[in-house]
Amino acid sequence: MSLNFDFNEEQIMLEETVWRWASTWLEPQMEKLYEQDEMPPNLFKELGKLGVNGVAFEEEYGGAALGYVETLLVYETIGRVSNALAMSVGASQTLCFDNFRRNATNEQKKLILPKACNGEYIGCLGITEPNAGSDAMSMSTRAIKKGNKYIINGSKTFITNGPVADVMVFYAKTDPDKKSRGISTFFFFPKKTKGFYCEKIKKWGMRTSPTGLLTFEDMELPEENLIGGLNRGVAILTNGLCTERITLSGCSLGSQRACLELSIKYAKERIQFGKPIASFQMIQEKLANMYTGYISSKLMAYRAAAFCDALENKKGGKGTDLDRMAAAALLYCGEMGTKIAADAIQIHGGYGYCTEYPVSRHYLDQKLWDIGAGTSEIRRMIIARELMRDDFQSAR
Numbered sequence: 001m002s003l004n005f006d007f008n009e010e011q012i013m014l015e016e017t018v019w020r021w022a023s024t025w026l027e028p029q030m031e032k033l034y035e036q037d038e039m040p041p042n043l044f045k046e047l048g049k050l051g052v053n054g055v056a057f058e059e060e061y062g063g064a065a066l067g068y069v070e071t072l073l074v075y076e077t078i079g080r081v082s083n084a085l086a087m088s089v090g091a092s093q094t095l096c097f098d099n100f101r102r103n104a105t106n107e108q109k110k111l112i113l114p115k116a117c118n119g120e121y122i123g124c125l126g127i128t129e130p131n132a133g134s135d136a137m138s139m140s141t142r143a144i145k146k147g148n149k150y151i152i153n154g155s156k157t158f159i160t161n162g163p164v165a166d167v168m169v170f171y172a173k174t175d176p177d178k179k180s181r182g183i184s185t186f187f188f189f190p191k192k193t194k195g196f197y198c199e200k201i202k203k204w205g206m207r208t209s210p211t212g213l214l215t216f217e218d219m220e221l222p223e224e225n226l227i228g229g230l231n232r233g234v235a236i237l238t239n240g241l242c243t244e245r246i247t248l249s250g251c252s253l254g255s256q257r258a259c260l261e262l263s264i265k266y267a268k269e270r271i272q273f274g275k276p277i278a279s280f281q282m283i284q285e286k287l288a289n290m291y292t293g294y295i296s297s298k299l300m301a302y303r304a305a306a307f308c309d310a311l312e313n314k315k316g317g318k319g320t321d322l323d324r325m326a327a328a329a330l331l332y333c334g335e336m337g338t339k340i341a342a343d344a345i346q347i348h349g350g351y352g353y354c355t356e357y358p359v360s361r362h363y364l365d366q367k368l369w370d371i372g373a374g375t376s377e378i379r380r381m382i383i384a385r386e387l388m389r390d391d392f393q394s395a396r
């Protein structure tokens, strides 16, 4: 039996198309946009023209009907230019709209997904609250039913795309006595809804990807805005976190690859002691470690994505192999990405410390992947929990 690690022709074409766009349209704007902390205004419409806003979505909604391997490949390719914007694209496409697609009714999907695919709508997902981060199930945002409406009060923080989102998916307690079993999922249109407020959060990394502190004050939503049924939120949330961890590994992978490629080029060009610094063994050691780290990260992430694509029900969360594999993929990509970016700065010396050199952005952005989508500590807790399952059989 053979194992084939190569991308197929369609995947290679997809990568080439996104790379051509990212290296010619996005790259020339990045230094200025990063300094201003501004997202390119037409980012999602541009991606809509390329047909990559709904990589795994059904064709009837304007999607490409591919899978999570291809979604990961798109995020990796954007991440080669901008880790931050790959995260924004992932927050919209995977966290918000894919979660929505997997749980909404056909009527709800028809209303939202075609505009998500053509880039008219940007999405965001709200789990985290000021007092409920790693312990997400302790969220206190409340949705109280009054007649045929829900009244929402509470807040969500660190929400990627919050300041620019047209559609938000979020979780709220509908039956607090039931704790995690009393959480439901809702969607709404932030720009058109009264009682919704957003404050942009200032960050030192992941600039250009806007992050918001969002507040709901007696915000009224029609009951039709409930997704997936009353008190069914915990399964939606934990399933969604698996595909989020797998596909967003691509943001780190893209940065890892960029750091390696930029460092090889720089090390060959930079002359010290009369020779290119690439001829020094201590620089070569770093490049060899960066390469090995990138390839290992890539295998972990794409294997998890392929595993998920092969699952008929795509079920993740507690008690599934997918939960362990997704947590392991992002744990490895995140921690390796932080190391690789630090090596890239070291190889670039003082120039690596200057904003003119893209490695500086990759370095600042990479640290997020030890934190976002559940921290490294939480990912280790998930992996250990799944290894200790009574029915755990093989260390896949």
Ligand SMILES: Cc1cc2nc3c(=O)[nH]c(=O)nc-3n(C[C@H](O)[C@H](O)[C@H](O)COP(=O)(O)OP(=O)(O)OC[C@H]3O[C@@H](n4cnc5c(N)ncnc54)[C@H](O)[C@@H]3O)c2cc1C
Binding pocket: 091, 095, 125, 126, 127, 128, 132, 133, 134, 135, 157, 158, 159, 160, 161, 203, 206, 211, 368, 371, 372, 373, 374, 375, 376, 377, 378
């Ligand atoms: C740029 C950015 C974008 C983000 N985007 C989104 C988004 O789009 N949507 C969203 O909902 N959230 C988003 N987040 C939130 C992110 O998922 C949380 O920051 C993360 O889950 C950690 O929560 P916290 O920051 O409250 O840290 P805390 O939970 O307060 O953790 C602080 C420290 O304690 C550790 N810790 C906590 N509990 C344990 C434990 N039991 N054992 C060991 N160590 C523990 C953590 O690992 C961490 O090191 C984003 C965050 C950032 C910074």
